[in-house]
Amino acid sequence: MAITKERIGALFFLLLSIIYGYLASGIKLYPGDELDPMTARTLPLVLSGLGIAFSLILLATGKHEEHRGNVFALNWKPVILLMLLSLGYGFALDWLGFLISTTLFLMAGFRILGEKSVKKIVLVAVPFVFIFWFGLTQMLDIYLASGRIFGGA
Amino acid sequence: MLDGIFTGLQTAIIPTNLFMVVLGCFVGTFIGMLPGLGPVSAIALMIPITYGIDPSSGIILMAGVYYGAIFGGSTSSILINAPGCSGTVVTAFDGYPMAARGEAGKALALAAYASFSGGTISAIFLLLAAPMLAHVSLSFQSADYFALMVLGLSAVAAFSGKGQILKALIMTVFGLMLSTVGTDRATGVERFTFGSIDLLDGISFLLLAMATFALAEAMMSVLERVDEGAETQDMSKLGSMKLSAEEVKEVAPTVGRSSVLGFLVGVLPGAGATIAAFLAYGVDRNLARGKKKEEFGSGSLRGLAAPESANNAASSGSFVPLLTLGIPGSGTTAIMLGALISYGIQPGPRLFLDNPEVFWSVIISMYFGNVVLLILNLPLIPYISRLLIIPKPILIPMILLFSITGVYLVSFNSMDILIMVGICALAIFLRLLTFPMAPLLLGFILGGMMEDNLRRALLINDDSLSFLWERPITLTIMLITILVLVAPLFQKTLKRLFHVESSPEGLTID
Numbered sequence: 001m002a003i004t005k006e007r008i009g010a011l012f013f014l015l016l017s018i019i020y021g022y023l024a025s026g027i028k029l030y031p032g033d034e035l036d037p038m039t040a041r042t043l044p045l046v047l048s049g050l051g052i053a054f055s056l057i058l059l060a061t062g063k064h065e066e067h068r069g070n071v072f073a074l075n076w077k078p079v080i081l082l083m084l085l086s087l088g089y090g091f092a093l094d095w096l097g098f099l100i101s102t103t104l105f106l107m108a109g110f111r112i113l114g115e116k117s118v119k120k121i122v123l124v125a126v127p128f129v130f131i132f133w134f135g136l137t138q139m140l141d142i143y144l145a146s147g148r149i150f151g152g153a
Numbered sequence: 154m155l156d157g158i159f160t161g162l163q164t165a166i167i168p169t170n171l172f173m174v175v176l177g178c179f180v181g182t183f184i185g186m187l188p189g190l191g192p193v194s195a196i197a198l199m200i201p202i203t204y205g206i207d208p209s210s211g212i213i214l215m216a217g218v219y220y221g222a223i224f225g226g227s228t229s230s231i232l233i234n235a236p237g238c239s240g241t242v243v244t245a246f247d248g249y250p251m252a253a254r255g256e257a258g259k260a261l262a263l264a265a266y267a268s269f270s271g272g273t274i275s276a277i278f279l280l281l282a283a284p285m286l287a288h289v290s291l292s293f294q295s296a297d298y299f300a301l302m303v304l305g306l307s308a309v310a311a312f313s314g315k316g317q318i319l320k321a322l323i324m325t326v327f328g329l330m331l332s333t334v335g336t337d338r339a340t341g342v343e344r345f346t347f348g349s350i351d352l353l354d355g356i357s358f359l360l361l362a363m364a365t366f367a368l369a370e371a372m373m374s375v376l377e378r379v380d381e382g383a384e385t386q387d388m389s390k391l392g393s394m395k396l397s398a399e400e401v402k403e404v405a406p407t408v409g410r411s412s413v414l415g416f417l418v419g420v421l422p423g424a425g426a427t428i429a430a431f432l433a434y435g436v437d438r439n440l441a442r443g444k445k446k447e448e449f450g451s452g453s454l455r456g457l458a459a460p461e462s463a464n465n466a467a468s469s470g471s472f473v474p475l476l477t478l479g480i481p482g483s484g485t486t487a488i489m490l491g492a493l494i495s496y497g498i499q500p501g502p503r504l505f506l507d508n509p510e511v512f513w514s515v516i517i518s519m520y521f522g523n524v525v526l527l528i529l530n531l532p533l534i535p536y537i538s539r540l541l542i543i544p545k546p547i548l549i550p551m552i553l554l555f556s557i558t559g560v561y562l563v564s565f566n567s568m569d570i571l572i573m574v575g576i577c578a579l580a581i582f583l584r585l586l587t588f589p590m591a592p593l594l595l596g597f598i599l600g601g602m603m604e605d606n607l608r609r610a611l612l613i614n615d616d617s618l619s620f621l622w623e624r625p626i627t628l629t630i631m632l633i634t635i636l637v638l639v640a641p642l643f644q645k646t647l648k649r650l651f652h653v654e655s656s657p658e659g660l661t662i663d
Binding site (some may be wrong): 005006008009010012013016017020024025027028029030033038039040043044047048050051054055057058062071074075076078079082083086087089090091093094102105106109110112113114117119124128132136140142 | 164205319320335339345368375376544545550551554562567568573581583586588608612
């Protein structure tokens with residue numbers, strides 16, 4: 001059996017459906033719930049069964065697809081860096097506040113994607129973030145707390 | 154009905170809503186032009202903005218973004234041979250060859266006129282069909298709704314193209330699974346929360362939509378270097394935008410035919426602008442004779458007009474099941490359903506009675522949207538298309554920023570950003586394995602409603618599933634569901650009949 005994209009996906013969903021089904025069987029029920037035609041467990045258990053069935057069919061029938069290029073040849077580095085940057089942005093928002101963390105996020109994003117001119121990076125990011133912040137706080141009246149390091153909530 | 158039209162007109166012509174139509178069309182056109190970003194992402198990016206405004210204005214803005222994105226997708230198909238969304242893949246077949254021989258202006262104008270005509274014809278159909286269907290569906294019960302939702306989910310899988318049906322079904326089930334996370338609405342029992350307070354209310358629809366579409370599509374465009382190597386057209390030399398009387402005469406029947414076909418395809422749950430465009434192109438090429446037939450694929454006017462009329466007509470058509478039954482037929486309308494629910498509005502037959510201003514203003518604003526696209530966007534295309542030259546290193550981080558802050562500014566919970574990045578990573582993995590995302594969103598949005606309706610139907614029918622075959626409406630819908638699921642077995646025959654070509658990615662749902 002050749003390993004294809006379809007089969008990798010099928011295996012992933014088979015595993016997911018089994019774990020989901022196992023967790024579904026552990027959903028707590030209130031006394032008397034078992035007399036109801038449908039409990040909190042019913043749909044999850046049905047879905048788990050359907051997931052397992054569909055994954056098995058895909059696993060059995062998944063054909064070798066046309067060559068669509070090597071996954072490793074894709075542009076992974078900037079994508080991984082952008083993901084990490086987004087995660088960092090999530091943490092930074094609380095600590096540094098919106099203005100600083102967003103400016104840093106944009107500047108780092110531009111750099112990761114290959115923008116080399118520091119002048120351009122700063123000249124685009126800073127006014128953009130300021131206008132965005134102004135629009136949110138002054139025009140849409142959205143409260144944006146300053147970061148924890150500045151004593152914000 | 155006339156009362157309704159006046160109500161819709163009154164709501165649609167207030168300056169805020171007119172502004173929303175114009176803004177929606179512009180933003181949609183711009184985002185639609187960006188290769189890799191489709192209407193679903195465009196609408197998802199708009200949702201946080203619409204939370205702060207009136208529901209009618211919000212849905213009008215999103216509707217404007219929808220057809221703006223389709224129009225923008227056509228523009229990039231014609232100018233740079235890089236369809237902005239799957240619904241405009243066919244547009245590139247004849248649009249780009251026209252642009253390549255120096256008739257970009259004419260191709261853009263024809264696309265705009267065909268879109269306008271398709272949109273107008275289907276808006277009239279929508280005006281007539283939606284209230285009728287809404288009246289009929291008032292007699293629907295929980296059992297029928299459950300059956301309709303099963304039909305909607307099955308149809309999305311069935312129409313998802315060769316080799317994609319099982320994957321679409323799996324993604325639908327995955328979406329349904331995600332919808333069960335949180336507190337069960339009927340019993341109050343916690344499900345799959347792992348003790349986390351953040352998951353008690355379930356996964357946010359906005360977060361899921363942004364992570365699987367806007368964020369993931371932006372990341373995929375970096376990963377696959379989407380627009381690198383695309384041959385760009387000199388924007389300043391678009392050529393004449395005029396069509397001769399003879400050319401208009403040649404495309405008029407095509408536009409009429411394709412609009413009707415597009416609307417009908419759009420109404421079907423699961424089928425959408427992409428399938429409508431492919432079908433209309435296939436039908437028209439089949440009907441063409443001699444030299445005209447040979448022109449298809451090398452800059453045929455009919456080959457451009459057919460998909461353009463059909464995809465716009467289908468966009469309007471897809472609002473019929475959404476507005477009348479509350480069942481979205483595509484990823485795009487699914488996202489709109491999610492937004493409407495978060496406004497506290499439940500689409501379906503009651504929408505027609507409880508919120509007539511929303512129901513009618515959407516229909517009326519669709520027409521306004523088409524007018525805006527024609528009289529404002531078309532002349533401005535040379536300028537809007539210049540936005541395409543914004544370098545990717547600048548544009549992508551901005552899209553990421555809008556996606557992330559869009560979610561953060563609703564919940565102010567930075568944990569959401571972390572969950573979003575996690576879901577985005579999963580979405581990229583699944584996209585690389587060619588699993589479609591729209592069924593996931595559809596399953597997620599319909600999951601809760603499906604469970605509620607099934608529970609209610611079982612209670613009404615003394616714990617028996619007999620309603621599935623005893624109620625004529627339910628039985629009919631279930632039979633259609635079976636038919637829809639077996640239809641792909643006859644795909645070859647249908648293809649032969651319509652001479653439909655498959656896109657490299659298959660027929661993806663928009």
